[in-house]
Amino acid sequence: MRTEHDLLGEKSIPDDVYYGVQTSRALENFHISGVPISQYPDLIRALAIVKLAAARANYDCKQFGGEILHGIEGACQEIINGRLHDQFKVDLIQGGAGTSTNMAANEVIANRALELMGFAKGQYEHCDPHNHVNCSQSTNDAYPTALHFAIFLLNARLIAQLRQLVEAFRHKGDEFREVVKMGRTQLQDAVPMTLGQEFHAFAESLDNEIFALERVETVLYEVNMGGTAIGTGLNAPAGYAERCADHLAKITGKPIRLAVNLVEATQDTQPFVLFSSVLKSLAIKLSKICNDLRLLSSGPRAGLHEINLPAMQPGSSIMPGKVNPVIPEVVNQACFKAIGNDLAVTLAAEAGQLQLNVMEPIIAYCILESQTMFMNAADTLREHCVEGITANTDVCRRYVEHSIGVVTALNPLLGYDTATELAAEALKTGKGIVQLVREKKLLTEEQISTVLDPKAMVGTAGR
8 A cells, every 4th residue: 555645634545556546535436327437448548648748748848857758658658558547447427527537647647657767656756646747737628628539539430330330321222222112201102212212311311420520520629728727827837738739739630729718618618519419410310210220120011011120139028929120229229318418418518607617527428428329339230230131122012003102203294183083092992093094094005104114203313
């Protein structure tokens, strides 16, 4: 054991851990979500990136010498590379506006730096969590900046997974391009289309969400580093904020920029609100697609049964032979959770008071959780559902042949009123539209084959 002290007094810390007294107190105080920071490696890497840039900026401003810089650099680089993540044990949801998370980073980095410098853990006179690792910083600029970076680090992996899902839908769209079926509006027969068009529409819908995620990420590139406690820059040397932003840009390869007004940026959580709103939009789109997949595969004997989803597991503990659409169902539920998370982000953003929003930990929890769920959901939906979908071509064709929806194509030739009369008679008698047109000699055979050919009615839009 080693003894460390803080405002509240002395505390014994196991000598094999890299965190210190303030992290130890946080571990005692916060048993809320059961989700430690270590569950989100990108947040830990982001914290190390922020501390690395801050150390270099402080060295530039002559706040400390090269030995301390090299120790902090070495510790940060190890963390960025994946080491010591198990030392970040604090619950993501915490009081203190993220201070416990910030101090966990400061303490772990300081103690690892001490080892790299040839000293023992806890010998803070050589490299101190506050005086050196947190030099020229406050939780109020370091924590939100790290959260910005964690979100765009995760965003890259989320987009990669979504692109694979989009390609899977496009592949199915190509595969089903000749399968003619009935389109539906308000769950009623509309006009013919192809199953390929339907699946290409799924792909395009998700591709639009990828575009939105790429665009909204840019709001995360503005940071308030150097604002310290409330944005006034107290305890930060002249030129530090600009140098820190420059170092962050070099480390991340992103166009990181310093906020124009650091006081405003320190109290503002709008970037998180905007990013979360795009995640909500993704949830809505993805859930709607899963609803459609469940509808299209419903039955198999008493539903639409236009497609078959891969059978992943027995569907019932009482009904033999039943197979449920479990993959779309679980993705639906992930989407519901993400929509709920967006509401929590909204409430947390509104709860900011005066010069700081202390609710940023719940914002971090919600956004990181939603991003992670979407990565897993996209991979699961692609691998265990979309790639294995098959078409019931005969079922699709039979629906077209027996639907009155094809009557819409007769409007230009026969007029709306006559087409309506045909539809009503078809519903009443059970006869097909083509049969009635022939009986009433309303069109020639050539006109029938041209106008009422289902393949001609699907058009070319949307492939």
